[in-house]
Amino acid sequence: MNKDKARLLEILKKQMEKDSSLPLKKVATQLVFGDGDPDSEILLIGEGPGYWEDIKGIPFVGNAGAFLNQLLNFAGLDRKRVYITNVIHYRPPQNRDPEPSEIQAFQPYLDKIIEIVEPKIVVTLGRFSMGKFLPNAKITSVHGKKFSVGWKVTNLVIVPMYHPAAGLRNPEVKFQTIEDFKKLPLILKEVEDEDKNKIEETEQMKLV
Numbered sequence: 001m002n003k004d005k006a007r008l009l010e011i012l013k014k015q016m017e018k019d020s021s022l023p024l025k026k027v028a029t030q031l032v033f034g035d036g037d038p039d040s041e042i043l044l045i046g047e048g049p050g051y052w053e054d055i056k057g058i059p060f061v062g063n064a065g066a067f068l069n070q071l072l073n074f075a076g077l078d079r080k081r082v083y084i085t086n087v088i089h090y091r092p093p094q095n096r097d098p099e100p101s102e103i104q105a106f107q108p109y110l111d112k113i114i115e116i117v118e119p120k121i122v123v124t125l126g127r128f129s130m131g132k133f134l135p136n137a138k139i140t141s142v143h144g145k146k147f148s149v150g151w152k153v154t155n156l157v158i159v160p161m162y163h164p165a166a167g168l169r170n171p172e173v174k175f176q177t178i179e180d181f182k183k184l185p186l187i188l189k190e191v192e193d194e195d196k197n198k199i200e201e202t203e204q205m206k207l208v
Helices: 003-018 051-056 063-074 100-117 127-133 164-169 171-182 184-207
Strands: 034-036 042-046 083-086 121-125 147-151 154-161
Touching: 003 100, 042 100, 042 127, 063 164, 063 171, 083 100, 100 127, 121 127, 121 184, 127 147, 127 154, 154 171, 154 184, 164 171, 171 184
Parallel strands: 042 083, 042 121, 121 154
Antiparallel strands: 034 083, 147 154
């Protein structure tokens, strides 16, 4: 684990906990920041904490989290080797959808998490996290596909997925989500190969 990244994330978490301007803080039990390996090549971004996440302070620990763990296994990934967070970090009352103003309020912190982790791939789980990078996309059309998206001063590889909770409600969505997660190793290899080619091209240009 990259200790610098872990330290920076811990500092950011403490900043969030002290930020009294963040919405939902007064109605939630605690901040649900993130979980996993800060040095991971894959960052998963969900919607927001539910009941069990609010109690335990860890994202995706309820039924949807159990399914997410299975999905990661289908992709040959260990949950401890990826990093998981959400677009909002306090539980909305009755698990309602996050409001645009709430997403906007948490956005600077989520952006900072992305900057610190520096993932090769961002997997969005559900329409709210997908909307951050692909605001006009429909999840039914783009799920499981790879997109290169301009973000700040760099490009991010975005792979939209259905939210695991949707798979628990719909057998067809569950099947599609399993198949989409199985593609992740190949997508990661493609991204790594592209990065390697860019480095080699840069080195060749230096020699010319």
